Amino acid sequence: MATAFAVLAEPHRRRILDLLLERPRAVGELVEELGLTQPGTSKHLKVLREAGLVRMRPDAQRRVYELRPEPLTEVLEWLEPYRRMWAGRLDALERHLGALPDDAGLHG
Template identity: 50%
Template sequence: MARAATTTDAFNAVAEPRRRDILDALARGERSVNDLVEQLGVAQPVVSKHLRVLREVGLVQVRDEGRQRIYRLEPAPLRQVFEWVKDYERLWTERFERLDAVLEDLKAEQAQADRQGSRPATSKTTDEERTS
């Protein structure tokens, strides 16, 4: 079965971890291919291949500067991804709130157990303690 083209939209393009790494690097500013190769520690043909995909879906723009090609992030196509993921934020928030409640209960139980464990067992003294 043939793989779906990765150049159809931003969703497919950002599905590849190496392309996300490139986008992260470009989010901090313009970079040449050589800068990206050095920063990511990957071969130049691999970086160029991923940049081509990102360019085709409109996630990066390129300009020539002397003998170098300088790439910059074009964030507009990520808006569609953001809008889709944003709908799931409510679910994450609810789950984190439930987790926070469970953790608070556990901390309270631990604190209570610690307090009980650090109290003197009884106020009774033994015969041995009285004679010493």
């Protein structure tokens, strides 16, 4: 099984997840949004499904896909140290800007 990182490396799969974040969608709707062929879209959906990032549910004659966010925990855990680093740097920038005189940088 592919890791979430390997699956997310492909831009079309990231776009599918972005679309499914908004709401569940039928395959035909994903095909339209992506501008890919139905077989191409289905191939990406299969990879996402095998990685556990999406699930499919039948709805009459349609296949509707929805996001399963739990597997993204691996990505979030990896990103957390970077988020903390950037938060600290942004806090330092905010303190620095707050310490400048009110008219600093307005003349020039």
